[in-house]
Amino acid sequence: MSSTFSGISTALSSLRAQRQGLDVSGQNIANVNTEGYSRQRTEMTSVEGVSNVPTIWAKQDPVGTGVNVGDVSRVRDELLEARVRTEHAHNSYLSGQNATYDSIQNVFKEPSDTGLQERMSTMWSSFQDLANNPGDDATRTAVLQQASAVSTSLNGASTTLGTIFSSARSAAKSQVDDINTTAAEVASLNKGLMQAKIGGLPANELADRRDALVLKLADLAGATATVRDNGAVDVSLFGSTLVSGTAARTMQVNGANTLSDQAANPVSMSFTDNGQPAIVTSGELGSSLETLNSVVPKYAKSLDDVATKMISTVNGIHTAGFDKNGDPGGPFFTGTDAGSIQVAITDPSKVAASDNANGRLDGGNADALGDLATSGSGPDVSYRQLVADLGVTAKSATLKADTQSTITADLDSSHEATSGVSLDEEMSNLLTYQRAYEAAAKLMNTVDQTLNTLINSTGR
Structure with a gap:
């Protein structure tokens, strides 16, 4: 069974991931007029539970433990570029x-x-x-x-x-x-x-x-x-x-x-x-x-x-x-x-x-x-x-x-549509990451309050 504190870890990983997403979108916006710049994308992957190896007396937690930023990739189409x-x-x-x-x-x-x-x-x-x-x-x-x-x-x-x-x-x-x-x-x-x-x-x-x-x-x-x-x-x-x-x-x-x-x-x-x-x-x-x-x-x-x-x-x-x-x-x-x-x-x-x-x-x-x-x-x-x-x-x-x-x-237009920066898309991404960051902060605050209640109010 996962730790009671795993919710804080999950929220923290989300805060870090969403912040990096905000940074990447900011980099894209800053280079919207840079010739040859390729739009970058934050590649996020979910983190699995504590263990994915079954044992006799252990039970897998059905909920994962957060998110990881696997890579910040360039959006490219190799065939189109060729x-x-x-x-x-x-x-x-x-x-x-x-x-x-x-x-x-x-x-x-x-x-x-x-x-x-x-x-x-x-x-x-x-x-x-x-x-x-x-x-x-x-x-x-x-x-x-x-x-x-x-x-x-x-x-x-x-x-x-x-x-x-x-x-x-x-x-x-x-x-x-x-x-x-x-x-x-x-x-x-x-x-x-x-x-x-x-x-x-x-x-x-x-x-x-x-x-x-x-x-x-x-x-x-x-x-x-x-x-x-x-x-x-x-x-x-x-x-x-x-x-x-x-x-x-x-x-x-x-x-x-x-x-x-x-x-x-x-x-x-x-x-x-x-x-x-x-x-x-x-x-x-x-x-x-x-x-x-x-x-x-x-x-x-x-x-x-x-x-x-x-x-x-x-x-x-x-x-x-x-x-x-x-x-x-x-x-x-x-x-x-x-x-x-x-x-x-x-x-x-x-x-x-x-x-x-x-x-x-x-x-x-x-x-x-x-x-x-x-x-x-x-x-x-x-x-x-x-x-x-x-x-x-x-x-x-x-x-x-x-x-x-x-x-x-x-072809240049097609390439720009694929790899170039779209301000509309980046603004949408900024709002998405911002809302996700706020939600992760809210989750961390909620878990903190829950633990506070558990630790300070139970057993009296």
């Missing part, structure tokens, strides 16, 4: 790609009055004007000026694409530095969590900080995480370990620093400890690598193809004609690509507008040059294909990024 990390990584990748295509579209600025297409059209029109007036030096000068505007546009577009490449290369380096620093912090927090678990110390806030950093790694590189029984997490990048317990690996960026070197030396990642490749295809870094090795080189090559077509077609016709002095025409453009194309002629009289060598000045060759505007194999066709492909791809990137942003926001 999906949040995956969708965040995908969102960062698509947002990065969308930004890249926006930058490339700004390079070409089509359609516009100052874009390359308009300048090529103006150049072809100047050749037609020259065909109508082959002896006019002002018209010849206009041809050279318009051709120079075309070459300058090609040079500028090529330079800007190179700048986009260099910016993405610098961004990749910064992202890798951030990944290395964050991975080291995760490993350090893992150590603290493991020690806290061994010592039975509270570590919920440490775990919140650690999980926020793991989410950051997912944003940066598409990292995934596996929780250990000892409280630590292992972080991986597409099958390769980045963080294992208290140890973190570092990565480095390899490959070309400039767009001109990319084809021969693509940008890649590797682990610094053993030099093995680090595969990253998601997150901000995955987007940077896609920009460096695929997107920018693709449009740079397409632009070079336009310049090469311009050089070969114009020079092919120009060298077949004759200039104002009756001499054979030389190359109209020099260079091999968009970055090097230049007008080779400085003297307007050297423009080969005539298509015969008998000294008669005519505009037949200039007319043939002007007809390149409508040629099915001319540079305009190549350029329009480039712009059309860019427009369709950029539009698709925008739609994908917008859709993924909505999906990610919805």
Whole structure:
């Protein structure tokens, strides 16, 4: 049979438990606006009677002896968090790609009055004007000026694409530095969590900080995480370990620093400890690598193809004609690509507008040059294909990024609903714990009065 004083012990355990519940609710309320904070919950368990082992002359007391606070746990959904990390990584990748295509579209600025297409059209029109007036030096000068505007546009577009490449290369380096620093912090927090678990110390806030950093790694590189029984997490990048317990690996960026070197030396990642490749295809870094090795080189090559077509077609016709002095025409453009194309002629009289060598000045060759505007194999066709492909791809990137942003926001809302602090719920908890505390105090007072009556009033 339990002691007469067990009621006081029961009330005392309730006072302690309800007070801890009040403390936990207060902590939740204090961190309602703390980013990454997980709502905490007091886990209470009832205490059994004096003995649950039956004996011959003993009888089990049917009433327990109070309440224990087993743990203060974080309210988390591991499956939801894993999906949040995956969708965040995908969102960062698509947002990065969308930004890249926006930058490339700004390079070409089509359609516009100052874009390359308009300048090529103006150049072809100047050749037609020259065909109508082959002896006019002002018209010849206009041809050279318009051709120079075309070459300058090609040079500028090529330079800007190179700048986009260099910016993405610098961004990749910064992202890798951030990944290395964050991975080291995760490993350090893992150590603290493991020690806290061994010592039975509270570590919920440490775990919140650690999980926020793991989410950051997912944003940066598409990292995934596996929780250990000892409280630590292992972080991986597409099958390769980045963080294992208290140890973190570092990565480095390899490959070309400039767009001109990319084809021969693509940008890649590797682990610094053993030099093995680090595969990253998601997150901000995955987007940077896609920009460096695929997107920018693709449009740079397409632009070079336009310049090469311009050089070969114009020079092919120009060298077949004759200039104002009756001499054979030389190359109209020099260079091999968009970055090097230049007008080779400085003297307007050297423009080969005539298509015969008998000294008669005519505009037949200039007319043939002007007809390149409508040629099915001319540079305009190549350029329009480039712009059309860019427009369709950029539009698709925008739609994908917008859709993924909505999906990610919805998952974040679900995660917040699960792990975030609700002031309404915490206020309700406060009232519940307060009333329970008051009731436990009332119970203790009642038992005290009962014992006082028993001890002081019985037997008189």
